[in-house]
Amino acid sequence: MASVDFQIPHNDVAEAALLGALLFAPNTVDTIRDIVRPMDFYTPVHRAIFEAICAVSDSGKSPSPAMLKPFLDGNGDLKAAGGMTYLVDLASHAASVINAREVAGQLRELGQRRALIEAMAETIHRACKTDDFDDQISSIMEDADCSLTAILNRELTESAGIKQVSAAQAFEEMMEDFHAAQSGVTCGDIASLDEQLGPIRPHHLAIMAGRPGMGKTAAALCYAIGAARRGHGVLFVTLEMNRLELMQRAASALIFDGHRGVPYELIRDGRAEGNDLRALASAGRAFRDLPINIVDAGSLTIGRLNAIVRRWKRRMAAKGQSLDLVVVDYLQLLHPDSKTRSTVEAVSEVSRGLKAIAKTHDLGVLALAQLNRGVEQREDKRPMLSDLRDSGQIEQDADAVVFLYRQEYYLRLAEPKDEVDKIEWQRALDAVSKKIDFIVAKRRNGTTGTARGEFHGAFMAVRG
Secondary structure, eight states: OOOOOOOOOOOHHHHHHHHHHHHHOGGGHHHHHTTOOGGGOOSHHHHHHHHHHHHHHHTTSOOOHHHHHHHHTTOHHHHHHTTHHHHHHHHHTGGGOSOHHHHHHHHHHHHHHHHHHHHHHHHHHHHHOTTOTTSOHHHHHHHHHHHHHHHHHHHHHHOOOOOOOOHHHHHHHHHHHHHHHHTSBOOSTTHHHHHHHOOBOTTOEEEEEEOTTSOHHHHHHHHHHHHHHTTOEEEEEESSSOHHHHHHHHHHHHHOOSSOOOOHHHHHTTOOOTHHHHHHHHHHHHHHHSOEEEEEOSSEEHHHHHHHHHHHHHHHHHTTOOEEEEEEEOGGGEEOSSOOSSHHHHHHHHHHHHHHHHHHTTOEEEEEEEOOGGGGGSSOOOOOGGGGTTSTTHHHHOSEEEEEEOHHHHHHHTOOSSHHHHHHHHHHHHHHTTEEEEEEEEETTSOOEEEEEEEEGGGTEEEO
């Protein structure tokens, strides 16, 4: 195999010209920041100057050589380039930049090319180390896929800008959206939720959130089973419980017909017999015919999840099936690809990644989310959108947010000791027994509201 000689792609002249344009016309800083990031500048001194320009702009002041000086004092690269004289020269040569946005786009692409080279160089290095067979080829390939996905995700998540189209083009896009709604995923088994939420469309991220005990996993399983019964291919990613625990719940939910079934505990404890065993055998045959696949992972990054989704999409396509819905249980157990300084940043990166997966693979994503204890510190424990605002930017990334709420759960925790009070408590408990509320708090381009369903805890079944 012939070796390939190449130079790292960069353009020092374009970098200098763009920086000069920003100093000459500071009002363009925000626009250019939407296109390039510091890492897109190859030359260290140019990267430092761009960071300083952004810092001055963030402070509410207009970037100029004099304003940049405090941020760049002691920078050896700037000193080597000529110090303050270099900054003044940058500003004076700004007239050579006719289209700053175009130059910024070129630098962005060069930055992506360098990121691609770096990722592939690491892959080549690991693949060539034949003395290290602990480094499995599957791991090398998966990590390479994750690296490529991270580069692609940046393009997907940061390339949105002002769209200028004709009315005819807008109409065509509207019709594409119309057909996407028709091909979106619905459950069928929870009809009230389908009516209130509408279909989970391709490219959409839906969040199903609630406190522990509200029935999130049961609802997600029933949604997945119902969608599969309607012919939609489903990938269920379980991060909290293993596949056996998940399947025990899924089998009980699938068998339940609204009146009778095999209780989850009998399946879990191996105590099912007679007719219950026959029902389990029938459930096994049903699952063989349903396009549902399970990913059992104790720990997973958003990049690895993307690689897994890509693989399953190909596998299912080879069998004549389409992958229409990815269910994640649950969002906060996914890890970001990069090191983050806080939980909020980590959750934000994960939610952006889930949205990118929906777009990249042309499918819907239903992600469960755990709400913090703040919900239970107030008298009215019904979740609200504000309960998500401490969890990164989940609300902003989501196309739909559904909260699960079961008043029965909280009433059972508040059983009074006084016999007289217990009569009224029992009456209130009976009124909400087996009731579950689906609070659709956000629905992009749709109405919000609450749908009522039934939660059959003994069978891990949700109906509506």
